[in-house]
Each structure stands twice: as structure tokens, then as C-alpha cells.
Amino acid sequence: MLLDYHSLLLALGVSAACLMVTLFGTWFSRRTDSFLLTLVISLVFIIAGIVAYGSYTLEAGLIRAALAYSLLMAGFSVIYAASVQFRKGGAPWKRSVSITFLNLAIGLPLISAGLDGLGFIVMNLATAVLLLGTGIQYWLARREAVVPLSGMAILYLMSGLSFVLCAAVLIHDGEMVLGQAPDNWAENLNIGVCIAGMTGIGALSLALHQWRLAAHHRNEAMTDSLTGLLNRRALFDRNGSRRLGASTAVIVFDIDRFKAINDQFGHAVGDMVLKIFAEDLAADLTVPHAVARLGGEEFALMLENVMPGRAERVANDVRARFAAREILIGDEVLRCTVSAGVALGTAEGYLFEVVLNLADTALYEAKRAGRNRVELAGHLRSIAAVDSRTSA
Numbered sequence: 001m002l003l004d005y006h007s008l009l010l011a012l013g014v015s016a017a018c019l020m021v022t023l024f025g026t027w028f029s030r031r032t033d034s035f036l037l038t039l040v041i042s043l044v045f046i047i048a049g050i051v052a053y054g055s056y057t058l059e060a061g062l063i064r065a066a067l068a069y070s071l072l073m074a075g076f077s078v079i080y081a082a083s084v085q086f087r088k089g090g091a092p093w094k095r096s097v098s099i100t101f102l103n104l105a106i107g108l109p110l111i112s113a114g115l116d117g118l119g120f121i122v123m124n125l126a127t128a129v130l131l132l133g134t135g136i137q138y139w140l141a142r143r144e145a146v147v148p149l150s151g152m153a154i155l156y157l158m159s160g161l162s163f164v165l166c167a168a169v170l171i172h173d174g175e176m177v178l179g180q181a182p183d184n185w186a187e188n189l190n191i192g193v194c195i196a197g198m199t200g201i202g203a204l205s206l207a208l209h210q211w212r213l214a215a216h217h218r219n220e221a222m223t224d225s226l227t228g229l230l231n232r233r234a235l236f237d238r239n240g241s242r243r244l245g246a247s248t249a250v251i252v253f254d255i256d257r258f259k260a261i262n263d264q265f266g267h268a269v270g271d272m273v274l275k276i277f278a279e280d281l282a283a284d285l286t287v288p289h290a291v292a293r294l295g296g297e298e299f300a301l302m303l304e305n306v307m308p309g310r311a312e313r314v315a316n317d318v319r320a321r322f323a324a325r326e327i328l329i330g331d332e333v334l335r336c337t338v339s340a341g342v343a344l345g346t347a348e349g350y351l352f353e354v355v356l357n358l359a360d361t362a363l364y365e366a367k368r369a370g371r372n373r374v375e376l377a378g379h380l381r382s383i384a385a386v387d388s389r390t391s392a
Contacts, residue, residue: 005183006057008191013050015198016043022202026209033212036205038082038092045075057181066111069123073103080130083137083156099130117175120182124167131160144215148208155197155204162186162193226271227278230292235300238290239352244345249311250352251301252359253281253318256337256371258297265329273327273336280322300356308344308376315340315374323372339366343377 020043027036049071056064077099081092103126111119135156142149169186181187222234230238244250255261255277262270274297281299282291290302301318303311319338327334341362343355358377366375 005181005188005191006054008188008195009050009054009057012191012195012198013047013054015195016047016050019043019198019202019205020047023205026205030209030213030216033209035082035086035092036209038078038085039205042075042078042082045071045078049075053181060178060180062111062114062116065116065119066108069107069111069119070104072123073107073126074100076127076130077103080134080137083134087137087141115176117170117178117182120178121167121170121176124163124170128160128163128167131156131163135160145208145211148204148211151204152201152208155200159194159197162190166190224293227275227293229278229282229299230290232292232294235290235292235294235302236352239302242352243349244352244355245349246345246347247305247307248345248355249303249306249308249314249342250344250355250359251303251311251315251318251340251342252294252356252363253277253299253301253315253338253340254363254367255297256339256367261334261336265334269329269334273334276325276327277322277336277338280325281318283321300359306344308342311342311344312374312376315342319372319374337372339363339371340374341366341377342374 020040023036023043024040027033027040031037049068052064052071053068056068074096078092078096080099081096084090084095085092103122107119107122107126110116110122135153138149138156139153142153165186166182169184170182173184175182222231222237223229224231255273258270258273261273274293277299278291278293281301290300292300294300301314303314306314319340323335323337325336327336341359341364343358343362345355362375362377366373369375
């Protein structure tokens with residue numbers, strides 16, 4: 001029976017090692033997922049703990065028991081810290097060290113006093129709490145990727161419950177002092193559940209990585225890389241089929257004489273000007289439906305539930321704030337201005353593209369009128385004319 005149990009421990013160690021290699025490869029391919037590296041480190045402790053525990057099953061001793069306890073507690077503490085890191089961000093190490101030392105302070109004195117059975121009860125219960133906490137963290141984060149994160153949460157919860165059973169059997173049998181490794185049905189079940197859990201967590205971790213990678217690519221495809229705003233494609237994907245009512249405004253901005261800025265100061269300064277304007281455009285707007293860079297030096301802003309006067313005031317506020325900017329270029333001070341065109345939908349509802357074209361037309365009227373100003377789009381007849389041309 002001992003040989004069978006030792007073989008199960010060996011299989012558990014191999015599963016943990018395979019999971020460690022899988023997670024390391026996944027982290028290495030996209031190093032922004034730092035929680036994966038934290039999990040790799042946790043598995044280093046757990047594998048070392050499994051080896052130490054395997055040695056203890058062959059030749060019992062308090063030193064071996066204490067070493068296995070310490071390594072396993074460190075590993076499971078880091079696993080929990082990695083789940084918090086995944087959900088909330090931040091460094092995991094202070095949390096890992098605190099939890100580890102708390103568990104060592106409780107369990108090691110018991111093992112040192114010869115109460116190894118009680119020490120293993122503490123270890124099983126502490127591990128169960130940490131795994132259940134880990135499962136809860138992934139469950140709370142499941143909105144990001146429902147299938148893999150829900151699956152990981154369930155596997156961690158099942159693993160945690162298997163440790164509860166191990167503790168429950170020892171408590172039921174009153175085995176406060178063992179002198180050897182626990183040998184009962186719960187221990188065998190625990191190892192089997194952990195092997196299955198590690199295999200499943202490895203597969204789901206790969207799925208989660210692919211899920212996050214796809215989301216990252218989707219986000220890149222919809223985001224302007226320079227300013228971080230939505231790009232033209234994203235703006236049309238969100239609004240292209242909409243009909244805008246009379247309380248929805250579209251404002252189009254264009255930085256004045258932007259080519260001259262690039263020619264005089266270089267494209268690096270031009271990029272800086274674009275980023276500064278993007279910050280001004282997005283600042284202090286309560287709930288804009290969308291802020292986007294249409295391309296080049298042209299930007300668009302959509303506002304919901306506004307009257308024409310309010311939309312014009314928002315455009316003028318953005319224009320004035322940007323005009324007041326002093327952009328230091330070496331020893332020189334660069335001042336830039338922006339022109340804007342404002343258009344609104346109608347009670348009947350007009351296509352987003354129609355209203356955008358009207359705002360664009362108003363923008364060029366502002367340019368022709370001297371720049372650094374805001375112009376409103378023309379009357380409803382202009383909307384109808386543009387709408388008919390678009391439909392054709």
C-alpha cells in the first residue's frame with residue numbers, strides 16, 4: 001500500500017512539474033501576465049514539498065515532516081497570492097511571505113513537539129483555506145473569461161475540499177500523533193483530485209492565455225496606438241448603424257497647421273502634440289459615448305443627452321484649454337490651436353455617418369473662417385441632402 005501511495009506522490013510531482021513547465025512557457029510567450037510567473041514559483045515550492053513529503057513517507061522523522069510542511073505551506077501561500085495578483089494586480093510577495101510565516105508559526109511548533117498528526121491537520125486545513133480562497137478569487141474575476149476562469153475556480157475548490165477530507169479523517173480518528181505519514185482513503189483521494197486538478201488547471205491556463213491574447217489583439221485593432229483613444233474603425237463599429245436623435249452630438253476636431261508643426265519641429269514633436277490634445281479631449285467629460293482619433297490630426301467626440309448650446313460649449317472648452325497650453329520644445333514654447341465642427345442628429349434620427357459628415361463640413365467652415373474656432377452644422381435641409389446622398 002505504501003508503494004502505491006508513494007507512486008501516487010510521484011505522479012503528483014510529475015503533474016506539478018508539467019504544470020510548472022506549461023505555465024512558464026505561457027508566461028514567457030507574453031510576459032505581461034506576471035501572475036503566471038508567480039504560479040511557476042509556487043510550483044517550485046510545491047514540487048520540493050512533494051519530494052520532501054515523499055521522503056517522509058519512506059522514512060518518518062520530525063525534520064522531514066517539518067521540511068515538507070514548510071515547503072508546501074510556502075507553495076500554497078504563493079498560489080493564493082498569485083490569484084489575488086491576477087484579480088487586483090500588485091506585487092504578491094508581501095502577502096505570500098505573511099501567510100507563509102503565519103502558517104509556519106502555527107504548525108511547526110506542533111510538529112517539533114511531536115504532534116505531527118495535529119501538524120498535518122493544520123496543514124490540510126490551511127491548504128484548504130488557501131485553495132478555496134484561490135478559487136474564489138478566480139470566480140470573482142470570471143467576467144474576463146467566463147469558461148477558463150470558472151473552470152479554474154471549480155478545480156481549485158474541489159482540490160481544497162479534498163484537503164478538508166484529509167483533515168476530517170485525522171480528526172475523526174483522533175490521530176494527533178502519527179510517527180509516520182497518514183495512510184487512509186482520504187489521502188489517496190486527495191492525491192487523485194490534485195493530479196486531475198493540476199492537469200485541468202494547466203489546460204485552462206492555456207485557454208485563458210489564448211483568451212487574453214485574443215482580447216489583446218481585439219483591443220489593439222480597435223485602439224489608436226499613439227493616443228490610446230478609439231480608432232476610426234472602433235468608432236464606426238460602435239455607431240455605424242445608429243440613427244442619432246436630436247440630443248446626440250458629434251464634434252469633429254482638427255489641429256490647426258499640424259503639417260507646419262511636423263515640418264518645423266519633427267514628427268516626434270507632432271506625436272507629442274497629438275497625445276496632449278487627446279488628453280485635453282478626454283479630460284473632464286462626464287460620460288462621452290466615444291472619443292476617437294479618426295486619423296492624422298483629426299478627432300471625434302460623441303456626446304449623449306445634450307442640447308446644441310451645450311455641445312458647442314464643450315467644443316469651445318476643449319478648444320480654449322488646448323490653445324492655453326504651453327508646450328516646451330527645448331528653449332522654445334509651442335502654442336497650438338484646434339478648430340471644431342458640431343452637428344446633432346434630429347428627432348427623426350439620422351445615420352451616424354451623416355451627422356459625422358455634417359460635423360466635418362462645419363469643421364472646414366471653421367478652418368476657412370480663420371481657424372481656432374467652433375462652427376455649428378447647417379439646417380435640417382443640409383442633413384436631408386447629405387442623408388439622400390449617403391442612401392444613394
